[in-house]
Amino acid sequence: METWRHKWGFADTQFIINDDRSVTLTGDRYNLSGYKMPYFLSYIEEQLGIEINPHDQQPEITQKFINPLNINKCFCQELENIFPSNQYTFDEQERLFHSHGQSAFKEVYKVLYSKLERTVDMIFYCQSELDAQKIINLAIEHNICLVPFGGGTNVSCALKLPEDEKRMVVSVDMRRMNKIEWIDRDNFRACVQAGITGQQLEEQLRKDGFTCGHEPDSLEFSTLGGWISTNASGMKKNRYGNIEQIVENITLITPKGTIEQIQPISRASMGMQIQNILFGSEGNLGLITKAVIKIHPIPQVKKYGSLVFPNFELGVEFLYSLAHSGFVPASIRLVDNNQFRFGQALKPQPTNIKGWIDKLKKFYLLKLCGFNPYQMVAATIVMEGSAQEIAYQQTNIYALAKKFQGLASGSENGQRGYMLTYAIAYMRDFLASFFILGESFETSVSWSQIHQVCHAVDQTLKEQHEKFNLPGKPYLSYRISQIYHTGVCLYFMFGFYSKGVESPEIISPQIEHSIRVAIMENGGSISHHHGVGKSRQEFIKNTLSSDSIELIKEIKQANDPQNIFGIGNFCADAKTI
Numbered sequence: 001m002e003t004w005r006h007k008w009g010f011a012d013t014q015f016i017i018n019d020d021r022s023v024t025l026t027g028d029r030y031n032l033s034g035y036k037m038p039y040f041l042s043y044i045e046e047q048l049g050i051e052i053n054p055h056d057q058q059p060e061i062t063q064k065f066i067n068p069l070n071i072n073k074c075f076c077q078e079l080e081n082i083f084p085s086n087q088y089t090f091d092e093q094e095r096l097f098h099s100h101g102q103s104a105f106k107e108v109y110k111v112l113y114s115k116l117e118r119t120v121d122m123i124f125y126c127q128s129e130l131d132a133q134k135i136i137n138l139a140i141e142h143n144i145c146l147v148p149f150g151g152g153t154n155v156s157c158a159l160k161l162p163e164d165e166k167r168m169v170v171s172v173d174m175r176r177m178n179k180i181e182w183i184d185r186d187n188f189r190a191c192v193q194a195g196i197t198g199q200q201l202e203e204q205l206r207k208d209g210f211t212c213g214h215e216p217d218s219l220e221f222s223t224l225g226g227w228i229s230t231n232a233s234g235m236k237k238n239r240y241g242n243i244e245q246i247v248e249n250i251t252l253i254t255p256k257g258t259i260e261q262i263q264p265i266s267r268a269s270m271g272m273q274i275q276n277i278l279f280g281s282e283g284n285l286g287l288i289t290k291a292v293i294k295i296h297p298i299p300q301v302k303k304y305g306s307l308v309f310p311n312f313e314l315g316v317e318f319l320y321s322l323a324h325s326g327f328v329p330a331s332i333r334l335v336d337n338n339q340f341r342f343g344q345a346l347k348p349q350p351t352n353i354k355g356w357i358d359k360l361k362k363f364y365l366l367k368l369c370g371f372n373p374y375q376m377v378a379a380t381i382v383m384e385g386s387a388q389e390i391a392y393q394q395t396n397i398y399a400l401a402k403k404f405q406g407l408a409s410g411s412e413n414g415q416r417g418y419m420l421t422y423a424i425a426y427m428r429d430f431l432a433s434f435f436i437l438g439e440s441f442e443t444s445v446s447w448s449q450i451h452q453v454c455h456a457v458d459q460t461l462k463e464q465h466e467k468f469n470l471p472g473k474p475y476l477s478y479r480i481s482q483i484y485h486t487g488v489c490l491y492f493m494f495g496f497y498s499k500g501v502e503s504p505e506i507i508s509p510q511i512e513h514s515i516r517v518a519i520m521e522n523g524g525s526i527s528h529h530h531g532v533g534k535s536r537q538e539f540i541k542n543t544l545s546s547d548s549i550e551l552i553k554e555i556k557q558a559n560d561p562q563n564i565f566g567i568g569n570f571c572a573d574a575k576t577i
């Protein structure tokens with residue numbers, strides 16, 4: 001539990017360069033692990049217009065910055081009297097780990113290569129609802145700032161500490177609260193403690209024959225409390241719902257008491273629903289200790305699929321028709337040509353037979369069907385349900401795709417596409433060590449504005465790259481990762497070469513900011529699922545009316561007048577209300 005890691009993921013998994021310049025993902029956790037990828041480096045070099053020297057790596061700082069302890073002696077003394085010593089720590093690595101999320105430029109880069117502005121003073125490991133009440137009471141008595149901590153996977157700087165916070169700051173790590181309290185088999189509900197990670201949740205439910213089905217790409221480390229706090233979205237939301245459709249009751253312990261419904265309800269008309277404001281509360285209101293969630297029997301069949309289309313426009317037209325049909329699969333994603341080619345670059349050197357088959361497939365696609373390798377795109381699909389449901393979806397999806405010149409391209413490619421998403425954050429850290437900085441960002445956008453937003457992002461990135469006189473070429477790729485009745489979630493990845501660039505950690509957020517402005521000016525939203533945190537606070541005023549913002553501030557003020565939960569997300573001046 002107390003292990004820390006500033007980079008993404010498991011310690012046994014990292015990309016390395018072999019002597020022959022091929023790249024391997026170590027370990028055996030993913031289906032990308034353990035084999036040589038001969039085309040990886042050349043793809044990156046071609047895209048960025050640079051040459052990677054495997055021996056020229058950016059050195060990580062060995063003595064990482066941790067600010068001097070800011071101790072409230074009376075608080076610490078009382079805490080010592082109430083809790084055993086294994087429930088809190090001042091360990092420096094733990095303090096650093098609990099002071100950041102996974103934003104590439106503003107957090108991880110700073111920890112590894114520069115300096116994080118501020119660290120927490122202590123970590124408290126919350127083990128029960130009673131612990132939550134006690135630590136909040138102690139914090140009120142001694143004026144301590146508490147910061148709820150889930151898996152530390154947010155990418156919105158939600159755990160970034162306000163620099164002007166003068167009080168002792170205690171991170172409240174919720175991960176010891178990781179049990180399923182009860183399962184109601186008849187009504188498909190489970191009451192689950194908030195510190196459970198997605199992986200633990202699925203493993204525990206599976207033993208009883210159930211699944212929750214919420215699968216964000218951070219599933220291995222992110223927690224139920226974090227999902228609620230950030231209003232998360234999982235890849236299979238078409239079948240299982242986004243987090244707000246999955247959760248039926250939340251328990252939040254606040255400085256004023258306990259916020260919850262008396263019992264979970266399938267649906268209710270009961271006046272204003274206080275539960276709704278907890279989705280996206282981002283650690284501002286209190287500690288989420290548990291939630292009642294919907295569960296489902298493990299599906300009889302899970303099947304991957306994939307399609308290729310001649311270009312992104314046809315792929316989007318297909319998705320538009322699919323979104324308004326009755327056979328939407330659990331998940332479908334459409335990747336642009338850059339991401340499609342990146343997927344190809346991660347493949348192993350084919351064996352003789354496989355190489356021969358691949359050549360035949362290529363001949364069919366490129367020569368007979370006339371696909372252009374620099375325009376074609378791919379959709380990856382996950383179908384879950386009964387055998388009949390899958391058969392129905394499969395038949396109809398492939399028939400519909402044909403109308404948009406789509407061709408089926410196999411389940412193996414579909415599965416690889418999904419596995420790729422688990423490797424992206426490992427790739428970010430690997431590339432950063434070779435001065436290639438990248439970040440992902442997302443938005444929701446109406447169907448009619450998809451191309452406009454993609455174009456605006458592309459243009460803005462090119463302009464910014466030129467403005468800062470950065471070396472090589474900028475990299476951009478995007479995918480549609482969720483479809484809705486009225487629009488989609490667009491998920492972008494961008495990168496640039498930073499060798500020789502002064503303070504890339506200052507330039508990168510400026511580029512990101514300009515891109516968000518372009519997104520919003522062209523009809524995109526502040527965020528589809530990453531949340532506001534500190535990264536997107538300034539865009540709240542373009543999202544909500546000023547009176548709405550005031551109301552939210554008043555709720556915060558009424559609930560936490562001392563600003564014990566002083567992490568200051570959502571609104572820059574939320575803490576001063």
Ligand SMILES: Cc1cc2nc3c(=O)[nH]c(=O)nc-3n(C[C@H](O)[C@H](O)[C@H](O)COP(=O)(O)OP(=O)(O)OC[C@H]3O[C@@H](n4cnc5c(N)ncnc54)[C@H](O)[C@@H]3O)c2cc1C
Pocket residue numbers: 101102147148149150151152153154155158159174194195215216217218221222223224225226227228229230231232233234235282283284286287288289425529530531567569
């Ligand atoms: C590689 C990668 C892939 C990702 N994929 C997805 C994705 O597919 N979908 C998606 O929605 N997001 C995704 N994210 C973003 C991130 O995983 C989510 O925002 C996630 O919900 C954060 O959960 P966490 O437990 O890590 O929370 P943390 O990062 O620990 O905290 C996030 C915020 O929630 C608050 N908080 C956490 N727990 C509690 C609690 N128990 N009570 C009160 N407040 C609490 C914290 O104070 C903080 O403000 C991804 C991130 C990465 C790095």
